Amino acid sequence: MTAKDDGTAGSQFNLPRFWNGAPARNRFFVGREAELDRMEALLSLGTRRGLYVTGMGGIGKTQLVLEYVYRHSHDHELVWWISASDTVSLRAAFAELARTLAVGSDAESAVNALSTGTPVHRWLLVFDGASSFADLSPYIPGGSRGRFLVTSRNPDPPATDFPVDVFTRQESVRLITKRHPALTDDEADRVAAAVGDLPLAVEQAAAWMAVTGDTPDMYLRMFENAVQGLLSAEGSPDADLSAIWSIPLQTLADRHPGAAALLGLLSFFEATRVSRADLKLVPTIEVPPALERVLTDPIAQGRALREINRYSMLKIDHRNGTLQMHRLVREAVQRRLDEDTADQFGRMADALEDRVAVEVEWSTDTPAQVDLLKRDALAAVLVRRLDETRAREPRSSLLIHLDGAWGSGKSTLLNFLGRRLTEGGYLVVRHDAWQQSRLSPPWWSLLTTLRRHVVTDRKWARRVDFRLAETVERARRSGSPYLLALIMLVVTAGGLAVTVRAGIGGAGQLSEVLKVTAPVITAIGFLWAGTRFAARMLLWGSVRGARLFEQSDTNPMGRVAEHFDWLLRRSRKPVVFLIDDLDRCKDAQVVELLEAIQTLVRDAPRMHDPTGTQPSAAYFVIAADGTWLRRAYDAEYGATDPLGYQFLDKLFQLTVPMPALSATAQQRFLGRLLTPGKPEAVRWRDVEEAKDRISDAGSDEQAVVGTLATMSPELRDAVAVDATQALSGKAVRTQREHILRKFAPLLPPNPRSIKLFLNNYTILRAVRTLEGVAVDIDSLALWTILRHRWPAIADALQRDPTRVRGIIEPLWCSETFPAELQEMARSTDLREVVMHRPGGPLTADVIRQCCGSL
Numbered sequence: 098m099t100a101k102d103d104g105t106a107g108s109q110f111n112l113p114r115f116w117n118g119a120p121a122r123n124r125f126f127v128g129r130e131a132e133l134d135r136m137e138a139l140l141s142l143g144t145r146r147g148l149y150v151t152g153m154g155g156i157g158k159t160q161l162v163l164e165y166v167y168r169h170s171h172d173h174e175l176v177w178w179i180s181a182s183d184t185v186s187l188r189a190a191f192a193e194l195a196r197t198l199a200v201g202s203d204a205e206s207a208v209n210a211l212s213t214g215t216p217v218h219r220w221l222l223v224f225d226g227a228s229s230f231a232d233l234s235p236y237i238p239g240g241s242r243g244r245f246l247v248t249s250r251n252p253d254p255p256a257t258d259f260p261v262d263v264f265t266r267q268e269s270v271r272l273i274t275k276r277h278p279a280l281t282d283d284e285a286d287r288v289a290a291a292v293g294d295l296p297l298a299v300e301q302a303a304a305w306m307a308v309t310g311d312t313p314d315m316y317l318r319m320f321e322n323a324v325q326g327l328l329s330a331e332g333s334p335d336a337d338l339s340a341i342w343s344i345p346l347q348t349l350a351d352r353h354p355g356a357a358a359l360l361g362l363l364s365f366f367e368a369t370r371v372s373r374a375d376l377k378l379v380p381t382i383e384v385p386p387a388l389e390r391v392l393t394d395p396i397a398q399g400r401a402l403r404e405i406n407r408y409s410m411l412k413i414d415h416r417n418g419t420l421q422m423h424r425l426v427r428e429a430v431q432r433r434l435d436e437d438t439a440d441q442f443g444r445m446a447d448a449l450e451d452r453v454a455v456e457v458e459w460s461t462d463t464p465a466q467v468d469l470l471k472r473d474a475l476a477a478v479l480v481r482r483l484d485e486t487r488a489r490e491p492r493s494s495l496l497i498h499l500d501g502a503w504g505s506g507k508s509t510l511l512n513f514l515g516r517r518l519t520e521g522g523y524l525v526v527r528h529d530a531w532q533q534s535r536l537s538p539p540w541w542s543l544l545t546t547l548r549r550h551v552v553t554d555r556k557w558a559r560r561v562d563f564r565l566a567e568t569v570e571r572a573r574r575s576g577s578p579y580l581l582a583l584i585m586l587v588v589t590a591g592g593l594a595v596t597v598r599a600g601i602g603g604a605g606q607l608s609e610v611l612k613v614t615a616p617v618i619t620a621i622g623f624l625w626a627g628t629r630f631a632a633r634m635l636l637w638g639s640v641r642g643a644r645l646f647e648q649s650d651t652n653p654m655g656r657v658a659e660h661f662d663w664l665l666r667r668s669r670k671p672v673v674f675l676i677d678d679l680d681r682c683k684d685a686q687v688v689e690l691l692e693a694i695q696t697l698v699r700d701a702p703r704m705h706d707p708t709g710t711q712p713s714a715a716y717f718v719i720a721a722d723g724t725w726l727r728r729a730y731d732a733e734y735g736a737t738d739p740l741g742y743q744f745l746d747k748l749f750q751l752t753v754p755m756p757a758l759s760a761t762a763q764q765r766f767l768g769r770l771l772t773p774g775k776p777e778a779v780r781w782r783d784v785e786e787a788k789d790r791i792s793d794a795g796s797d798e799q800a801v802v803g804t805l806a807t808m809s810p811e812l813r814d815a816v817a818v819d820a821t822q823a824l825s826g827k828a829v830r831t832q833r834e835h836i837l838r839k840f841a842p843l844l845p846p847n848p849r850s851i852k853l854f855l856n857n858y859t860i861l862r863a864v865r866t867l868e869g870v871a872v873d874i875d876s877l878a879l880w881t882i883l884r885h886r887w888p889a890i891a892d893a894l895q896r897d898p899t900r901v902r903g904i905i906e907p908l909w910c911s912e913t914f915p916a917e918l919q920e921m922a923r924s925t926d927l928r929e930v931v932m933h934r935p936g937g938p939l940t941a942d943v944i945r946q947c948c949g950s951l
């Protein structure tokens with residue numbers, strides 16, 4: 098360990114073995130002794146692994162936790178400070194932790210390492226600025242000696258929290274006199290009373306007087322005038338808080354316009370901290386000259402940041418090269434900007450994110466790692482569906498079909514989905530169907546891939562035990578052929594040993610040693626080689642062995658399903674298969690793989706122990722062009738197109754159409770690639786207002802859809818992810834199921850059809866919303882029913898929506914539908930769905946909306 102300056106005069110602290118991300122220690126920290134003692138008492142009791150430090154903005158939560166970290170750094174082997182404002186930051190912080198610990202490169206590896214105490218077991222994690230406690234749960238490791246601290250404004254944590262209140266008057270006075278020693282306690286008391294003892298406000302007021310030399314009387318007069326001005330102009334109930342920052346902001350604007358402009362720009366970065374290096378990427382097209390100079394001249398930028406820091410409007414962490422602005426300061430800065438300037442700064446901040454993303458994605462045809470087309474938002478919807486299935490029906494498997502043509506982004510979506518699933522505690526088994534297509538039978542490649550992932554998910558010491566246990570299980574299922582082979586191997590090995598011993602002649606010590614060792618070595622070598630060969634041939638240890646097993650066993654797939662179930666039960670996590678490139682395989686390979694999956698999923702869960710409590714269901718997400726899959730079934734069974742639809746309908750519980758690129762989305766995507774940093778066509782302030790309107794709609798799906806319908810296509814595209822998240826909440830789904838009950842008479846009278854209808858409606862709503870399409874609830878419900886009951890008709894209508902005329906007016910049926918679909922198109926049940934009120938009639942324009950082709 099090394100000593101390092103902690104930011105306070107004359108004090109040192111010992112770095113733990115692993116240390117990252119914590120800001121520099123606050124050299125003006127005062128008070129909070131009772132809170133610090135209570136935190137240590139609660140954590141040292143051993144009954145609590147963590148604390149949720151909560152309180153209003155500006156109350157000093159982060160500074161309290163920071164001081165605790167520095168005081169107790171010597172108690173831990175690892176201290177990791179994490180910005181927890183969003184899942185992207187969480188994921189990045191834990192991935193970096195995994196690399197530092199040399200346990201992997203993903204977030205899950207780091208969580209597992211801390212949970213098991215390898216290589217450290219005395220650790221402290223700090224989740225700073227958490228907005229969602231649910232997002233934190235996958236990242237909180239187990240382990241009896243590890244601790245965590247969470248800071249959040251959220252007043253409803255999942256466990257007993259640690260609330261923080263404003264300063265006592267004595268603490269306020271101490272801070273003011275420490276920042277400005279020339280003031281008396283009485284003067285400091287008057288200032289503290291004016292700002293309500295809010296720690297952030299107390300610090301800012303003290304910093305202002307220390308920098309400007311103004312007396313408390315002068316400051317209090319300016320403060321009162323600022324409050325009255327805000328009350329008369331806005332009638333704001335928070336005028337006293339806004340006034341605290343209006344004084345230095347006005348001075349900064351008058352004396353240092355470049356610094357004021359930079360502060361305004363920084364207030365639009367959503368991240369808790371901004372890297373100074375990122376400022377080099379901010380586009381400087383058509384920006385004010387003062388700001389352009391600050392962004393392009395390192396010396397001018399350093400001076401501007403120093404001025405901002407002097408007034409305590411911004412915290413600069415020189416060690417980590419980051420800039421941090423408090424939320425209350427950010428809001429105060431934004432309120433002072435005129436509408437055009439705010440819109441420009443908002444666009445510039447968004448453009449920086451685009452530029453960083455484009456630098457990663459430009460001129461590559463591989464699956465994307467940065468989400469430019471809202472694929473990650475769709476992945477979040479699918480993960481939520483899997484989580485709900487696990488919670489509600491833990492013994493039920495789920496098969497999901499990602500349906501889209503080549504180049505529609507299926508592999509990219511699988512990448513985002515795999516990352517989210519891994520972080521959510523799933524064991525993700527990736528399987529490239531095309532690469533494995535030569536390894537027939539297909540069940541063998543699935544089983545082998547699952548076995549490899551289950552093994553590698555264990556510690557090294559446990560892998561040998563698992564392999565031995567798994568070999569015994571396979572031997573038990575293979576039965577007498579393997580037992581007979583072992584007996585023959587033992588007998589043959591014994592015969593070889595006797596022969597070798599008899600062949601060693603002569604006398605002497607060397608001969609006696611050889612007579613003992615040579616037979617033993619020969620027998621062991623023969624047994625090892627023979628056992629390996631027998632395992633490959635009789636225990637499905639090779640493709641050839643798998644084929645032999647199929648030919649020799651009376652119920653091979655039953656045995657395979659049993660072993661598949663055994664592997665699932667031995668996995669420490671729920672298993673999700675991600676299968677890609679199936680639509681590059683030949684017809685027979687497609688059908689064989691899907692039928693193998695169906696057999697394993699249908700038969701495996703709890704085959705041996707139907708009453709067991711431990712779930713062992715597997716989940717499959719298969720990315721493939723639906724047309725390719727249907728044609729494969731038609732070709733294999735020599736049937737017509739509808740048979741392929743029936744097979745896929747029976748196999749998949751959820752079909753997810755890949756989102757289409759609307760004209761607006763295409764223009765936006767191309768613009769981001771060709772001109773990184775180009776301002777968006779939508780005003781930043783309009784986007785923020787639109788997000789507020791979506792939030793105000795709450796759990797009312799019709800209100801959210803109606804709100805989207807009133808927006809321009811560009812604005813809908815800008816807020817699509819927020820709308821999708823709003824429509825994915827539990828309250829929305831509960832209300833939705835109640836609304837959709839009225840369509841039950843249009844469905845086949847069986848529970849599976851009702852469940853498929855609800856599943857497919859939910860996913861269609863999410864996909865259409867991500868596309869920026871605001872289709873009515875009833876119309877989308879009718880289209881979902883049509884898609885479920887008559888998929889061939891739905892595909893024909895999706896290709897040419899004007900064909901619906903042949904359903905509405907049967908006389909036109911022969912003119913609009915091909916011969917093989919005409920009988921189906923004349924169905925009275927189909928016409929009833931198309932014409933049903935509410936929702937119908939499904940006109941060509943409504944169908945285009947339902948299909949996302951507008």
